Amino acid sequence: xxxxxxxxxxxxxxxxxxxxxxxxxIRKETSDVDGIIIRSMDIHDMVFSKRLKAIARSxxxxxxIPIERCSEEGIIVFNTPGANxxxxxxxxxxxxxxxxxxxxxxxxxxxxxxxxxxxxxxxxKSQFVGPELRGKTLGVIGLGNxxxxxxxxxxxxxxxxxxxxxxxxxxxxxxxxWDVKYTNDVNELYRKSDYITLHVPYNNETKDYINKDxxxxxxxxxxxxxxxxxxxxxxxxxxxxxxxGKVGYHVSDLPNEKLLRAKNTLCIxxxxxxxxxxxxxxxxMAIKELTDYLEKGNITNSVNFPDCSMDRYPGTxxxxxxxxxxxxxxxxxxxxxxxxxxxxIGMVNKSKGDYACSIIDVIGEFNVDKLNELQEHYGILRxxxxxxxxxxx
Numbered sequence: 001x002x003x004x005x006x007x008x009x010x011x012x013x014x015x016x017x018x019x020x021x022x023x024x025x026i027r028k029e030t031s032d033v034d035g036i037i038i039r040s041m042d043i044h045d046m047v048f049s050k051r052l053k054a055i056a057r058s059x060x061x062x063x064x065i066p067i068e069r070c071s072e073e074g075i076i077v078f079n080t081p082g083a084n085x086x087x088x089x090x091x092x093x094x095x096x097x098x099x100x101x102x103x104x105x106x107x108x109x110x111x112x113x114x115x116x117x118x119x120x121x122x123x124x125k126s127q128f129v130g131p132e133l134r135g136k137t138l139g140v141i142g143l144g145n146x147x148x149x150x151x152x153x154x155x156x157x158x159x160x161x162x163x164x165x166x167x168x169x170x171x172x173x174x175x176x177x178w179d180v181k182y183t184n185d186v187n188e189l190y191r192k193s194d195y196i197t198l199h200v201p202y203n204n205e206t207k208d209y210i211n212k213d214x215x216x217x218x219x220x221x222x223x224x225x226x227x228x229x230x231x232x233x234x235x236x237x238x239x240x241x242x243x244x245g246k247v248g249y250h251v252s253d254l255p256n257e258k259l260l261r262a263k264n265t266l267c268i269x270x271x272x273x274x275x276x277x278x279x280x281x282x283x284x285m286a287i288k289e290l291t292d293y294l295e296k297g298n299i300t301n302s303v304n305f306p307d308c309s310m311d312r313y314p315g316t317x318x319x320x321x322x323x324x325x326x327x328x329x330x331x332x333x334x335x336x337x338x339x340x341x342x343x344x345i346g347m348v349n350k351s352k353g354d355y356a357c358s359i360i361d362v363i364g365e366f367n368v369d370k371l372n373e374l375q376e377h378y379g380i381l382r383x384x385x386x387x388x389x390x391x392x393x
Contacts, residue, residue, distance in 0.1 A: 001021075001022060001023065001024055002022065002023050002024070002034040002035065002294050003023070003024045003026055003032075003033040003034050003035075003051075004018060004023050004024070004025055004026065004033060004034065004035045004036070004037060004290070005026040005027075005028065005029070005030050005031070005033040005035070005036045005037070006025060006026070006027055006037050007029055007036055007037065007038040007039070007041045007043070008037065008038055008039035008040070008041065008058060010037065010058075010283045010287075011276075011279060011280045011283055013280065014280055014283045014284045014287060017284065017287045017288065017291065018287060018291070022291075022295075023291075029041075029046075030049075031046060031047070031048045031049045031051075031052045032049040032051055032052075033049075033051065033052060034051060034052070034053050034054070034294055035052070035053060035054045035055070035056065035290045035293075035294060036052065036054075036055045036056070037055075037056050037058060037283070037286055037287065037290065038055060038056070038057055038058065038064070038065070039057070039058045039059055039282075040059070040064060041064060042064040043055075043064060043065060043066070044064070044065075044066045048069075048070075048073060048075060052073075052075055053074075053075060053076065053293070053294065053382070053384065054075060054076040054077070054078065054290055054293050054294065055070065055075060055076070055077050055078070056077075056078040056079075056080075056286035056287070056289055056290040057077065057078060057079040057080065057286065058080060058279070058282040058283050058285075058286040059079065059080060059083075059084065059273055059282050060079050060080065060081050060082075060083075060084070060145075060273075061079070061201075061202075061229065062077060062079050062303050063202065063229075065077055067303060067304050068304075070304060071304040071305070071354070071355055071381075072381065073381070073382075074322045074381035074382025075382075076293060076299060076302050076304070076305055076322075077302060077303050077304050078286060078289040078290060078293075078300075078301050078302055078303070079301060079303055080281070080282045080285040080286050080289070080301065081144075081145050081301060082145035083278065083281040083282040083284075083285045084272065084273030084275075084278035084279075084281065084282055085145040085146045085149055086149065086277070086278070087272060087273050087274070087275040087277065087278035088146045088199075088227055088272040088273060088278075089146055089149040089150050089153060090275075091227060091253065091268070091271060091272050092146070092150050092153075092197055092199075092225060092227050093150075093153060093157075095197075095225045095227065095251040095253075095266075095268070096133055096138075096195060096197070096223075096225065097133070098251060098266055099195065099223040099225065099248075099249040099250075099251050099266070100130040100131050100132070100133060100223065100249075101128070101130045102128045102130055103128075104266055105128060106125070106128040109124070109127075109128075131194075133154075133157050133158070133159055133195075134157060134158035134159065135158060135159070135160070136159055136160070136194040136195060137159065137160040137161075137162065137192050137193050137194050137195070138150075138151075138154040138159045138160070138161045138162070138193065138194070138195045138196075138197065139161075139162045139163075139164070139189040139190070139192070139193030139195065139196040139197070140154070140161060140162070140163045140164070140180075140197055140199065141164050141165070141186065141189065141196065141197070141198050141199065141200060141209070142164075142165050142198060142199035142200035142228065143163045143164075143165035143168045143172055143173075143176060143182075143199075144165070144168075144169070144172060144199060144200075145172070146199045146227070147163070147165065147172075147197075147199035147200075148163075148168075148172045148175050148176050150197060150199060151163045151176060151177065151180045152175075152176065152177045152180070154180075155177045155179045155180060159195075160181070161177075161179065161180045161181065162180075162181050162182075162183055162188070162189045162192060162193060163176065163180045163181070163182050163183070163189075164182075164183055164184075164185075164186045164189050166184070186214075187214070187217055190214050190217040190218045191217055191218070191219070192219075193218070193219065193222065194219060194222060194223065195222070195223045195224075195225065196210075196218070196222060196223070196224050196225070197224075197225040197226075197227065198210070198224075198225065198226050198227070198228045198232055198233070199227065199228050200228050200229070200232055201228070201229060202228070202229035202230065202231045202232055206229075206231075206232050207231055207232070208231070208232075208233070208234040208237075209232045209233065210224065210232065210233040210234065210237075210238065211233075211234040211237045212234070212237035212240070212241070215237060215238070215241045215246060215247065216246075218246070218247070220245070220246060220248075221245065221246075221247075221248035222246075222247055222248060223247070223248055223249045223250070223251070224238070224247055224249075224250050224251075225250075225251045225252075226250070226251070226252045226253065226254060227253045227272050229254065230254045230256070235256075235258050235259065235262075236258075238250060238262075239258065239262045239263070242262055242263045242264050242265060243263055247264075248264065249264045249265070249266070250262065250264065250265045250266070251265075251266045251268070252265065252266070252267050252268065253268045253269075253270055253271060253272045254270060255267035255268070255269060255270070285301075289301055292309075295386070296309075296312065296318070296386070297318050297320035297359050297384060297386055298310070298359070299357060302352075304352075304355065305322060305352060305355050305356075305357050306350035306351055306352035306355070306356065306357055307350065307352075308348060308349075308350040308357040308358075308359055309348075309359070310346060310347075310348045310359045310361070312361065313345045313346045313361040315363065315388060316345050316346070316361035316362055316363055316388065317361070317362055317363070317385065317386065317387055317388055318359065318360070318361050318362075318385075318386040319337075319358075319359075319360045319361075319362060319383060319384070319385055319386075320357065320358070320359055320360075320383065320384040320385075320386070321333055321357065321358040321360065321380060321382075321383050322355065322356075322357055322380070322381045322382045322383075322384075323355070323356055323357075323358070323379045323380045323381055324354060324355060324356070324379040324381065325351045325352075325353065325354050325355055325356040326379050329356065329358075329379055329380075330349055330358065332377055333358060333360070333374070333377075333380075336373070336374050336377065337360070337362060337364075337374070340364070340365075341364050341365070342362045342363070342364035342365075343362060343363045343364050344360055344361070344362055345361045345362060345363055346360070346361040347359065347360045347361070355381075
């Protein structure tokens with residue numbers, strides 16, 4: 001039986017995916033389990049037990065997980081890309097409206113009225129006049145699971161939409177509306193957009209993606225929305241532009257002390273994926289990824305190891321090998337198995353950066369001693385053995 005630790009609340013409807021005859025659910029913060037399901041809790045300082053095989057993040061961002069250390073310890077880290085995409089898209093629409101119509105400011109003003117409300121409202125509402133979205137230009141940076149939905153929505157709102165993403169997938173490119181103008185020059189997007197919304201991951205390439213140099217290229221009064229990640233905007237440069245009026249308004253789903261004090265900035269408390277539907281979708285995807293790995297050795301949506309899966313050959317045991325991506329590893333694994341009279345019936349090998357995975361279906365006597373011997377080979381990080389009936393060792 002597999003042990004799964006929940007580091008977050010999981011909707012009851014989704015817990016049915018962890019049947020009690022297969023899984024023991026642990027509701028405490030421990031790594032002495034086969035798998036962990038987590039949302040936003042930071043576990044960088046947690047010491048992982050040797051039993052831990054996988055961590056499933058119920059959401060897209062994995063900044064709260066020590067990815068490099070997990071990789072070196074042979075721990076698969078999953079995330080759930082796209083599961084909360086619609087929720088983030090809808091909140092981005094709200095952000096666009098609030099950046100234009102100053103709805104929040106007007107509501108705060110109205111709440112302070114004590115008398116002659118009707119008359120005062122009619123006299124004072126002009127201070128909150130703002131532009132409509134229709135006919136304006138929306139620049140979408142990042143056309144992934146969320147970004148392509150935002151771009152398509154902009155088209156439906158009657159906006160001119162410019163999209164930029166040098167790494168757009170075939171799937172999302174095909175889903176993109178023909179009315180979205182795709183550009184290979186992000187500077188064109190900066191120059192033409194009345195609204196710019198970011199939907200990119202945070203990494204070395206996207207750190208300070210929006211900064212004083214490209215803000216200079218933008219229209220005066222441009223509205224900038226960030227429903228992606230902290231760090232993709234240089235906040236000092238942004239605040240300076242907000243003070244001068246170069247940037248007219250900023251909406252962020254990632255508040256901090258600086259942004260809370262910034263002029264013409266609306267901070268939302270990271271509600272992008274906070275819908276009932278999104279939380280269920282994320283939890284369901286996380287559980288399915290985790291159980292597919294523990295029961296079958298298949299890897300889908302891992303952030304540190306390659307996606308790797310294979311249909312099970314009937315009557316075989318399965319060996320899953322996680323290793324560093326170095327030459328002749330497949331040869332070493334095959335030779336080691338052959339030396340124990342273990343016959344390989346089917347095999348798939350995938351690599352991703354510094355790491356690789358092999359799924360091998362075998363016939364022959366294979367025991368824990370042989371498993372330990374195989375694991376001593378240089379470069380092998382972890383070996384998982386799944387018996388024919390699915391009982392993992």
